[in-house]
Amino acid sequence: MADRKKGLLMVFTGNGKGKTTAALGLTFRALGHGEKVCFIQFIKGSWKYGELEAAKRFDDLLDFHVMGRGFTWKSDDLEKDIAVARQGWEFAGKIIAENRYDLIVLDELTYLATYKMIDEQEIVDVLTHRNPSQHIVVTGRGAGDRLIQAADLVTEMKEIKHPYKQGIKAQKGIEF
Amino acid sequence: MADRKKGLLMVFTGNGKGKTTAALGLTFRALGHGEKVCFIQFIKGSWKYGELEAAKRFDDLLDFHVMGRGFTWKSDDLEKDIAVARQGWEFAGKIIAENRYDLIVLDELTYLATYKMIDEQEIVDVLTHRNPSQHIVVTGRGAGDRLIQAADLVTEMKEIKHPYKQGIKAQKGIEF
Numbered sequence: 509m510a511d512r513k514k515g516l517l518m519v520f521t522g523n524g525k526g527k528t529t530a531a532l533g534l535t536f537r538a539l540g541h542g543e544k545v546c547f548i549q550f551i552k553g554s555w556k557y558g559e560l561e562a563a564k565r566f567d568d569l570l571d572f573h574v575m576g577r578g579f580t581w582k583s584d585d586l587e588k589d590i591a592v593a594r595q596g597w598e599f600a601g602k603i604i605a606e607n608r609y610d611l612i613v614l615d616e617l618t619y620l621a622t623y624k625m626i627d628e629q630e631i632v633d634v635l636t637h638r639n640p641s642q643h644i645v646v647t648g649r650g651a652g653d654r655l656i657q658a659a660d661l662v663t664e665m666k667e668i669k670h671p672y673k674q675g676i677k678a679q680k681g682i683e684f
Numbered sequence: 685m686a687d688r689k690k691g692l693l694m695v696f697t698g699n700g701k702g703k704t705t706a707a708l709g710l711t712f713r714a715l716g717h718g719e720k721v722c723f724i725q726f727i728k729g730s731w732k733y734g735e736l737e738a739a740k741r742f743d744d745l746l747d748f749h750v751m752g753r754g755f756t757w758k759s760d761d762l763e764k765d766i767a768v769a770r771q772g773w774e775f776a777g778k779i780i781a782e783n784r785y786d787l788i789v790l791d792e793l794t795y796l797a798t799y800k801m802i803d804e805q806e807i808v809d810v811l812t813h814r815n816p817s818q819h820i821v822v823t824g825r826g827a828g829d830r831l832i833q834a835a836d837l838v839t840e841m842k843e844i845k846h847p848y849k850q851g852i853k854a855q856k857g858i859e860f
Contacts, residue, residue: 536708562742663701665706666842669837
């Protein structure tokens, strides 16, 4: 780990495109500095294989984990969803506590709080009690007030124009 | 170049952090799909060496160019600034016309229009008359109405909270 005084807690939220993509950009920037990165994806999506392929060129520095099981968050089996969310969050907590990474991305973590699977305060507590040298990025819509309060940097990605609403299909290599 | 019917014109604008970072994320996602990417930076900044190091692992697919000469856009030599901006924009136009890339990032291009160095309509004309298979990403504050009108996707990165305003210094590997 690089020597550092203060890690940032960064939040990318809002209904626009670019949240996960910005986290991915930060990931590659950090990798470029030789930093160790752990990218934890809380919602599995088939559109993310571009990153996985790109990540292979950094397997000395980057660890990538997918939690959950392809949630739609409309499952009929709420209890199972909550158990899987809990398991994912506990894994993330372990990673944070171990303090082995310079940057930890918790991609789409906000949904766990939005859907009341994990209490927002519990999330904030774990994030704020981390080793302070670690950078954390949280992405997802609807970041709660307590998370925003605790964060050092918050950007709202606001949708101004969306291609799919204009009848343009998702594009390989670009899909958000 | 991959076979593709419709390239997207994407704009990341607004006063918040994450615009260039999202473009960088898209870049790496595209690279992960084996696509060819040209990243043209219109404002040189010493904080971008993380990308440059990361880019080295993709030198088979990614070309990176820095235009300008470290503009502050507060130069006393406006004529020289305009000449350099014009030169940079003409280079970008050539790259677009050659149609050799799947994705072209025009990082901080909006400033050329904001500072009246290049007419916004000229920019929009070149972008909309590209070979339609090419994806283009434009970043920068204050994207003009005509650019937004022409774009397929526009996200405004809105600053909710900024670390430097809270007295936290820029961090290696994270600086935006």
